Amino acid sequence: MLHSSYIEISKSALQNNINFLKSEVGASVKLSSVIKGNAYGHGIELFAPLAQECGIDHFSVFSADEAHRLLQTIKMPATVMIMGYLDNPELEWAIQHDIEFFVFELDRLIEAAAIAKRLGKRAKVHLELETGMNRTGFDKAALEHAESILEGCQEQIELIGICTHFAGAESLQNHERVQKQLQLYEQQLNRLQNGGYHPKQRHTACSAAMVSYPETRMDMVRVGIMQYGFWPSPEIYSHYISQHDDKKDPLRRLINWKCRIMSLKSVPQGEYIGYGTSFQAPRDMVLAVVPVGYAWGYSRALSNQGQVLIKGLRAAVVGTVNMNVMMVDVTNIPDVQKDDEVVLLGTQGDESITVASFGELSTQLNYELLTRLPVNIPRYIID
Numbered sequence: 001m002l003h004s005s006y007i008e009i010s011k012s013a014l015q016n017n018i019n020f021l022k023s024e025v026g027a028s029v030k031l032s033s034v035i036k037g038n039a040y041g042h043g044i045e046l047f048a049p050l051a052q053e054c055g056i057d058h059f060s061v062f063s064a065d066e067a068h069r070l071l072q073t074i075k076m077p078a079t080v081m082i083m084g085y086l087d088n089p090e091l092e093w094a095i096q097h098d099i100e101f102f103v104f105e106l107d108r109l110i111e112a113a114a115i116a117k118r119l120g121k122r123a124k125v126h127l128e129l130e131t132g133m134n135r136t137g138f139d140k141a142a143l144e145h146a147e148s149i150l151e152g153c154q155e156q157i158e159l160i161g162i163c164t165h166f167a168g169a170e171s172l173q174n175h176e177r178v179q180k181q182l183q184l185y186e187q188q189l190n191r192l193q194n195g196g197y198h199p200k201q202r203h204t205a206c207s208a209a210m211v212s213y214p215e216t217r218m219d220m221v222r223v224g225i226m227q228y229g230f231w232p233s234p235e236i237y238s239h240y241i242s243q244h245d246d247k248k249d250p251l252r253r254l255i256n257w258k259c260r261i262m263s264l265k266s267v268p269q270g271e272y273i274g275y276g277t278s279f280q281a282p283r284d285m286v287l288a289v290v291p292v293g294y295a296w297g298y299s300r301a302l303s304n305q306g307q308v309l310i311k312g313l314r315a316a317v318v319g320t321v322n323m324n325v326m327m328v329d330v331t332n333i334p335d336v337q338k339d340d341e342v343v344l345l346g347t348q349g350d351e352s353i354t355v356a357s358f359g360e361l362s363t364q365l366n367y368e369l370l371t372r373l374p375v376n377i378p379r380y381i382i383d
Ligand SMILES: *Cc1c(COP(=O)(O)O)cnc(C)c1O
Pocket: 034, 036, 083, 165, 205, 206, 207, 208, 222, 223, 224, 225, 226, 232
Protein backbone atom coordinates (compact mmCIF):
# COMPACT_ATOMS: atom_id res chain seq x y z
CA MET A 1 0.00 0.00 0.00
CA LEU A 2 1.48 3.33 -1.07
CA HIS A 3 -0.57 5.47 1.30
CA SER A 4 -0.77 4.88 5.01
CA SER A 5 -4.56 5.10 5.05
CA TYR A 6 -7.48 5.18 2.64
CA ILE A 7 -11.16 6.08 2.50
CA GLU A 8 -14.00 3.99 1.11
CA ILE A 9 -17.23 5.63 -0.08
CA SER A 10 -20.33 3.47 -0.35
CA LYS A 11 -22.47 3.99 -3.42
CA SER A 12 -25.43 2.00 -2.08
CA ALA A 13 -25.44 4.15 1.06
CA LEU A 14 -25.53 7.31 -1.06
CA GLN A 15 -28.37 5.93 -3.17
CA ASN A 16 -30.25 5.09 0.02
CA ASN A 17 -29.80 8.63 1.39
CA ILE A 18 -30.75 10.37 -1.83
CA ASN A 19 -33.85 8.18 -2.17
CA PHE A 20 -34.77 9.04 1.41
CA LEU A 21 -34.24 12.78 0.95
CA LYS A 22 -36.24 12.83 -2.28
CA SER A 23 -39.12 10.96 -0.68
CA GLU A 24 -39.05 13.37 2.26
CA VAL A 25 -39.36 16.52 0.16
CA GLY A 26 -41.47 15.11 -2.67
CA ALA A 27 -41.15 15.51 -6.42
CA SER A 28 -42.07 19.19 -6.51
CA VAL A 29 -39.05 20.26 -4.46
CA LYS A 30 -35.60 20.29 -6.09
CA LEU A 31 -32.83 18.60 -4.12
CA SER A 32 -29.54 20.49 -4.41
CA SER A 33 -26.50 18.49 -3.34
CA VAL A 34 -24.18 20.67 -1.26
CA ILE A 35 -20.58 19.66 -1.92
CA LYS A 36 -18.54 22.48 -0.38
CA GLY A 37 -15.60 21.50 1.86
CA ASN A 38 -14.43 18.87 -0.67
CA ALA A 39 -17.88 17.24 -0.48
CA TYR A 40 -17.65 17.26 3.32
CA GLY A 41 -14.36 15.40 3.07
CA HIS A 42 -15.71 12.68 0.77
CA GLY A 43 -13.87 14.16 -2.24
CA ILE A 44 -15.59 16.27 -4.94
CA GLU A 45 -14.15 14.31 -7.88
CA LEU A 46 -15.34 11.00 -6.51
CA PHE A 47 -18.57 12.13 -4.93
CA ALA A 48 -20.14 14.34 -7.61
CA PRO A 49 -20.29 11.80 -10.47
CA LEU A 50 -21.55 9.20 -8.00
CA ALA A 51 -24.29 11.58 -6.86
CA GLN A 52 -25.26 12.09 -10.51
CA GLU A 53 -25.57 8.34 -10.98
CA CYS A 54 -27.83 8.33 -7.91
CA GLY A 55 -30.14 10.96 -9.42
CA ILE A 56 -28.70 14.37 -8.48
CA ASP A 57 -28.68 17.11 -11.12
CA HIS A 58 -28.18 20.24 -9.01
CA PHE A 59 -25.03 21.05 -7.02
CA SER A 60 -24.22 23.85 -4.56
CA VAL A 61 -20.63 24.87 -3.93
CA PHE A 62 -19.06 27.61 -1.84
CA SER A 63 -16.57 29.05 -4.30
CA ALA A 64 -15.48 29.37 -7.92
CA ASP A 65 -12.59 26.92 -7.47
CA GLU A 66 -15.02 24.23 -6.33
CA ALA A 67 -17.23 25.03 -9.33
CA HIS A 68 -14.17 24.61 -11.60
CA ARG A 69 -13.41 21.20 -10.09
CA LEU A 70 -17.03 20.19 -10.40
CA LEU A 71 -17.30 21.13 -14.08
CA GLN A 72 -14.33 18.90 -14.83
CA THR A 73 -15.92 15.85 -13.27
CA ILE A 74 -19.67 15.94 -13.88
CA LYS A 75 -21.72 15.23 -16.97
CA MET A 76 -23.94 17.89 -18.45
CA PRO A 77 -26.76 18.78 -18.14
CA ALA A 78 -26.42 19.71 -14.49
CA THR A 79 -26.86 22.94 -12.56
CA VAL A 80 -24.00 24.40 -10.54
CA MET A 81 -24.72 27.14 -8.00
CA ILE A 82 -22.03 29.14 -6.17
CA MET A 83 -23.28 30.22 -2.74
CA GLY A 84 -20.26 32.19 -1.57
CA TYR A 85 -16.92 33.33 -2.92
CA LEU A 86 -16.78 34.49 -6.53
CA ASP A 87 -14.29 37.20 -7.35
CA ASN A 88 -14.83 39.58 -10.25
CA PRO A 89 -12.32 37.89 -12.60
CA GLU A 90 -14.25 34.63 -12.17
CA LEU A 91 -17.60 36.29 -12.68
CA GLU A 92 -17.11 36.29 -16.44
CA TRP A 93 -16.17 32.61 -16.40
CA ALA A 94 -19.25 31.81 -14.33
CA ILE A 95 -21.62 33.68 -16.64
CA GLN A 96 -19.98 32.16 -19.72
CA HIS A 97 -20.51 28.65 -18.31
CA ASP A 98 -24.10 29.17 -17.14
CA ILE A 99 -23.07 28.83 -13.53
CA GLU A 100 -25.64 30.25 -11.16
CA PHE A 101 -24.48 32.35 -8.24
CA PHE A 102 -25.65 34.14 -5.12
CA VAL A 103 -25.56 37.93 -5.24
CA PHE A 104 -25.49 39.73 -1.90
CA GLU A 105 -23.92 43.07 -2.83
CA LEU A 106 -25.04 45.81 -5.19
CA ASP A 107 -21.59 46.04 -6.79
CA ARG A 108 -21.76 42.40 -7.74
CA LEU A 109 -25.13 42.91 -9.38
CA ILE A 110 -23.89 45.89 -11.39
CA GLU A 111 -20.72 44.06 -12.38
CA ALA A 112 -22.64 40.94 -13.40
CA ALA A 113 -24.96 43.02 -15.58
CA ALA A 114 -22.01 44.75 -17.26
CA ILE A 115 -20.22 41.48 -18.01
CA ALA A 116 -23.43 39.87 -19.23
CA LYS A 117 -23.97 42.74 -21.61
CA ARG A 118 -20.45 42.42 -22.98
CA LEU A 119 -20.83 38.65 -23.42
CA GLY A 120 -24.33 38.87 -24.83
CA LYS A 121 -25.38 36.23 -22.30
CA ARG A 122 -27.64 36.52 -19.28
CA ALA A 123 -26.23 36.07 -15.78
CA LYS A 124 -28.14 33.55 -13.65
CA VAL A 125 -28.58 35.12 -10.28
CA HIS A 126 -29.94 34.16 -6.88
CA LEU A 127 -30.55 37.17 -4.66
CA GLU A 128 -29.54 36.39 -1.11
CA LEU A 129 -31.54 38.14 1.57
CA GLU A 130 -30.27 39.19 4.98
CA THR A 131 -32.80 37.83 7.44
CA GLY A 132 -30.84 37.62 10.68
CA MET A 133 -27.75 35.50 10.16
CA ASN A 134 -25.80 38.74 9.67
CA ARG A 135 -23.30 37.19 7.32
CA THR A 136 -24.14 37.94 3.69
CA GLY A 137 -27.36 39.13 2.07
CA PHE A 138 -29.31 42.24 1.13
CA ASP A 139 -31.07 44.02 3.94
CA LYS A 140 -34.32 45.85 3.23
CA ALA A 141 -32.73 49.10 2.06
CA ALA A 142 -30.17 47.38 -0.16
CA LEU A 143 -32.87 45.20 -1.64
CA GLU A 144 -34.78 48.29 -2.75
CA HIS A 145 -31.66 49.46 -4.51
CA ALA A 146 -31.15 46.04 -6.03
CA GLU A 147 -34.67 46.16 -7.42
CA SER A 148 -34.07 49.43 -9.16
CA ILE A 149 -30.86 48.05 -10.65
CA LEU A 150 -32.67 44.93 -11.81
CA GLU A 151 -35.32 47.04 -13.45
CA GLY A 152 -32.71 48.55 -15.72
CA CYS A 153 -31.06 45.29 -16.74
CA GLN A 154 -33.71 42.65 -17.30
CA GLU A 155 -31.90 41.65 -20.49
CA GLN A 156 -28.68 40.93 -18.64
CA ILE A 157 -29.82 39.42 -15.37
CA GLU A 158 -32.01 36.36 -15.13
CA LEU A 159 -33.38 36.25 -11.61
CA ILE A 160 -33.47 32.53 -10.89
CA GLY A 161 -33.87 32.46 -7.14
CA ILE A 162 -34.45 34.28 -3.88
CA CYS A 163 -32.73 32.73 -0.92
CA THR A 164 -31.52 33.03 2.63
CA HIS A 165 -29.70 30.85 5.16
CA PHE A 166 -30.76 30.10 8.73
CA ALA A 167 -28.50 30.83 11.66
CA GLY A 168 -28.46 27.55 13.53
CA ALA A 169 -31.54 25.56 12.52
CA GLU A 170 -29.85 22.44 13.94
CA SER A 171 -30.58 23.57 17.49
CA LEU A 172 -34.15 24.07 18.69
CA GLN A 173 -32.72 26.67 21.05
CA ASN A 174 -32.65 28.98 18.01
CA HIS A 175 -36.33 28.37 17.26
CA GLU A 176 -37.41 31.99 17.66
CA ARG A 177 -34.54 33.35 15.63
CA VAL A 178 -35.33 30.94 12.79
CA GLN A 179 -39.02 31.92 12.89
CA LYS A 180 -38.08 35.59 12.69
CA GLN A 181 -35.79 34.91 9.76
CA LEU A 182 -38.55 33.09 7.95
CA GLN A 183 -40.96 35.98 8.53
CA LEU A 184 -38.48 38.51 7.25
CA TYR A 185 -37.77 36.35 4.21
CA GLU A 186 -41.45 36.20 3.40
CA GLN A 187 -41.95 39.93 3.83
CA GLN A 188 -39.10 40.73 1.47
CA LEU A 189 -40.20 38.08 -1.00
CA ASN A 190 -43.70 39.55 -1.06
CA ARG A 191 -42.32 42.97 -1.77
CA LEU A 192 -40.30 41.64 -4.67
CA GLN A 193 -43.29 39.76 -6.02
CA ASN A 194 -45.43 42.85 -5.77
CA GLY A 195 -42.76 44.58 -7.81
CA GLY A 196 -43.35 41.99 -10.54
CA TYR A 197 -40.43 39.63 -9.83
CA HIS A 198 -41.32 35.97 -9.72
CA PRO A 199 -38.16 33.93 -9.44
CA LYS A 200 -38.82 30.24 -9.97
CA GLN A 201 -36.73 29.06 -7.03
CA ARG A 202 -37.45 30.21 -3.51
CA HIS A 203 -34.98 28.40 -1.28
CA THR A 204 -33.95 28.67 2.36
CA ALA A 205 -33.54 25.19 3.84
CA CYS A 206 -30.36 23.34 4.82
CA SER A 207 -30.64 19.79 6.21
CA ALA A 208 -31.78 20.81 9.68
CA ALA A 209 -34.41 23.26 8.45
CA MET A 210 -35.69 20.70 5.96
CA VAL A 211 -36.35 18.25 8.80
CA SER A 212 -37.56 20.57 11.56
CA TYR A 213 -39.32 23.29 9.57
CA PRO A 214 -41.01 21.76 6.52
CA GLU A 215 -42.41 25.18 5.57
CA THR A 216 -38.84 26.24 4.71
CA ARG A 217 -38.56 23.71 1.86
CA MET A 218 -40.32 25.91 -0.72
CA ASP A 219 -39.01 25.15 -4.25
CA MET A 220 -35.59 23.76 -3.39
CA VAL A 221 -33.61 22.43 -0.42
CA ARG A 222 -29.82 22.72 -0.15
CA VAL A 223 -28.77 19.54 1.59
CA GLY A 224 -25.24 18.83 2.69
CA ILE A 225 -24.59 16.71 5.77
CA MET A 226 -27.59 14.37 5.46
CA GLN A 227 -26.70 13.07 2.01
CA TYR A 228 -23.45 11.81 3.56
CA GLY A 229 -25.52 9.92 6.14
CA PHE A 230 -25.07 12.18 9.17
CA TRP A 231 -27.69 14.13 11.07
CA PRO A 232 -27.00 17.85 11.58
CA SER A 233 -27.27 17.36 15.34
CA PRO A 234 -28.60 14.74 17.81
CA GLU A 235 -31.56 17.06 18.41
CA ILE A 236 -32.63 16.95 14.78
CA TYR A 237 -32.36 13.16 14.77
CA SER A 238 -34.54 12.88 17.90
CA HIS A 239 -37.02 15.30 16.40
CA TYR A 240 -37.27 13.17 13.24
CA ILE A 241 -37.54 9.87 15.12
CA SER A 242 -40.17 11.23 17.53
CA GLN A 243 -42.45 11.88 14.57
CA HIS A 244 -42.08 8.46 12.95
CA ASP A 245 -43.23 5.02 14.00
CA ASP A 246 -40.25 3.29 12.47
CA LYS A 247 -37.46 4.01 14.95
CA LYS A 248 -34.68 2.98 12.62
CA ASP A 249 -32.21 5.57 11.30
CA PRO A 250 -33.18 6.05 7.63
CA LEU A 251 -29.70 7.34 6.72
CA ARG A 252 -26.57 5.32 6.04
CA ARG A 253 -23.03 6.67 6.32
CA LEU A 254 -20.95 6.55 3.17
CA ILE A 255 -17.50 6.79 4.63
CA ASN A 256 -15.06 4.25 6.03
CA TRP A 257 -11.55 5.39 6.90
CA LYS A 258 -9.09 2.55 7.20
CA CYS A 259 -5.44 1.66 7.53
CA ARG A 260 -3.31 -1.28 8.65
CA ILE A 261 -1.25 -2.02 11.74
CA MET A 262 2.28 -0.81 11.02
CA SER A 263 4.03 -2.54 13.91
CA LEU A 264 3.35 -4.29 17.22
CA LYS A 265 5.17 -3.70 20.49
CA SER A 266 5.13 -5.24 23.95
CA VAL A 267 5.52 -2.78 26.81
CA PRO A 268 6.13 -3.76 30.45
CA GLN A 269 4.03 -2.37 33.29
CA GLY A 270 5.11 1.08 34.51
CA GLU A 271 6.53 2.35 31.20
CA TYR A 272 5.36 5.65 29.72
CA ILE A 273 4.01 5.45 26.21
CA GLY A 274 4.90 7.90 23.44
CA TYR A 275 5.87 11.54 23.98
CA GLY A 276 5.67 12.82 27.54
CA THR A 277 4.00 11.18 30.48
CA SER A 278 0.30 11.31 29.65
CA PHE A 279 0.00 7.51 29.66
CA GLN A 280 1.77 5.02 31.94
CA ALA A 281 1.18 1.32 31.32
CA PRO A 282 -0.89 0.01 34.25
CA ARG A 283 0.10 -3.58 33.35
CA ASP A 284 2.12 -5.40 30.71
CA MET A 285 0.61 -4.31 27.40
CA VAL A 286 0.62 -5.05 23.70
CA LEU A 287 0.39 -1.96 21.52
CA ALA A 288 -0.33 -1.58 17.85
CA VAL A 289 1.35 1.30 16.04
CA VAL A 290 -1.13 2.85 13.62
CA PRO A 291 0.23 5.01 10.76
CA VAL A 292 -2.24 7.89 11.11
CA GLY A 293 -1.84 11.08 13.13
CA TYR A 294 -2.90 14.68 13.31
CA ALA A 295 -1.28 15.47 9.95
CA TRP A 296 -3.98 13.20 8.53
CA GLY A 297 -6.85 14.87 10.31
CA TYR A 298 -6.91 12.55 13.33
CA SER A 299 -7.23 15.21 15.99
CA ARG A 300 -4.68 15.49 18.80
CA ALA A 301 -7.69 16.02 21.03
CA LEU A 302 -8.25 12.26 20.62
CA SER A 303 -5.03 11.53 22.56
CA ASN A 304 -5.91 9.01 25.30
CA GLN A 305 -9.55 9.35 24.12
CA GLY A 306 -10.12 7.96 20.65
CA GLN A 307 -10.99 4.41 19.71
CA VAL A 308 -10.40 2.36 16.58
CA LEU A 309 -11.62 -1.08 15.50
CA ILE A 310 -9.33 -4.07 15.05
CA LYS A 311 -10.70 -7.59 14.47
CA GLY A 312 -14.17 -6.23 15.18
CA LEU A 313 -13.20 -5.04 18.67
CA ARG A 314 -12.58 -1.58 20.09
CA ALA A 315 -9.00 -0.55 20.81
CA ALA A 316 -8.24 2.63 22.75
CA VAL A 317 -5.73 5.26 21.69
CA VAL A 318 -3.02 5.41 24.38
CA GLY A 319 -0.68 8.36 24.77
CA THR A 320 -0.69 11.37 22.51
CA VAL A 321 -1.64 11.32 18.85
CA ASN A 322 1.61 12.14 16.98
CA MET A 323 1.94 13.81 13.61
CA ASN A 324 1.90 10.59 11.59
CA VAL A 325 1.36 7.76 14.06
CA MET A 326 -0.47 6.81 17.22
CA MET A 327 -0.51 3.81 19.53
CA VAL A 328 -3.56 1.76 20.39
CA ASP A 329 -4.01 -0.85 23.11
CA VAL A 330 -4.52 -4.34 21.64
CA THR A 331 -3.64 -6.29 24.80
CA ASN A 332 -7.08 -7.89 24.93
CA ILE A 333 -7.53 -8.54 21.23
CA PRO A 334 -6.55 -12.14 20.40
CA ASP A 335 -4.24 -13.04 17.49
CA VAL A 336 -3.44 -9.49 16.42
CA GLN A 337 -0.97 -9.39 13.56
CA LYS A 338 0.98 -6.71 11.79
CA ASP A 339 -1.00 -5.56 8.68
CA ASP A 340 -4.36 -6.30 10.28
CA GLU A 341 -7.03 -3.84 9.18
CA VAL A 342 -7.69 -0.84 11.46
CA VAL A 343 -10.95 1.09 11.09
CA LEU A 344 -10.59 4.71 12.18
CA LEU A 345 -14.07 5.66 11.09
CA GLY A 346 -16.86 3.35 9.95
CA THR A 347 -17.81 -0.24 10.56
CA GLN A 348 -15.96 -3.51 11.15
CA GLY A 349 -17.92 -6.60 12.13
CA ASP A 350 -20.68 -5.56 14.52
CA GLU A 351 -18.97 -2.42 15.81
CA SER A 352 -18.82 1.09 14.37
CA ILE A 353 -16.90 4.23 15.06
CA THR A 354 -19.17 7.12 14.16
CA VAL A 355 -18.08 10.66 13.52
CA ALA A 356 -20.57 11.73 16.14
CA SER A 357 -18.82 9.75 18.87
CA PHE A 358 -15.53 11.07 17.57
CA GLY A 359 -16.96 14.55 17.40
CA GLU A 360 -18.22 14.51 20.95
CA LEU A 361 -14.85 13.31 22.18
CA SER A 362 -12.79 15.80 20.32
CA THR A 363 -15.40 18.55 20.66
CA GLN A 364 -15.48 18.91 16.90
CA LEU A 365 -18.72 18.79 15.04
CA ASN A 366 -19.35 16.14 12.39
CA TYR A 367 -18.88 18.85 9.82
CA GLU A 368 -15.45 19.86 11.02
CA LEU A 369 -14.01 16.38 11.37
CA LEU A 370 -15.18 15.31 7.94
CA THR A 371 -13.96 18.38 6.13
CA ARG A 372 -10.55 18.08 7.78
CA LEU A 373 -9.91 14.71 6.17
CA PRO A 374 -7.01 15.57 3.89
CA VAL A 375 -7.56 15.76 0.14
CA ASN A 376 -4.59 13.47 -0.50
CA ILE A 377 -5.89 10.39 1.30
CA PRO A 378 -6.93 8.09 -1.58
CA ARG A 379 -10.66 7.49 -1.84
CA TYR A 380 -12.35 4.48 -3.44
CA ILE A 381 -15.93 3.64 -4.30
CA ILE A 382 -17.40 0.47 -2.80
CA ASP A 383 -20.90 -0.93 -3.21
C1 LIG B 1 -23.52 24.48 4.00
C2 LIG B 1 -24.75 25.11 3.54
C3 LIG B 1 -25.91 24.37 3.38
C4 LIG B 1 -26.01 22.89 3.73
O1 LIG B 1 -25.98 22.69 5.13
P1 LIG B 1 -26.20 21.23 5.76
O2 LIG B 1 -26.42 21.51 7.21
O3 LIG B 1 -24.92 20.48 5.56
O4 LIG B 1 -27.33 20.61 5.09
C5 LIG B 1 -27.02 25.03 2.88
N1 LIG B 1 -26.98 26.34 2.56
C6 LIG B 1 -25.86 27.09 2.71
C7 LIG B 1 -25.89 28.53 2.34
C8 LIG B 1 -24.72 26.50 3.21
O5 LIG B 1 -23.62 27.25 3.37
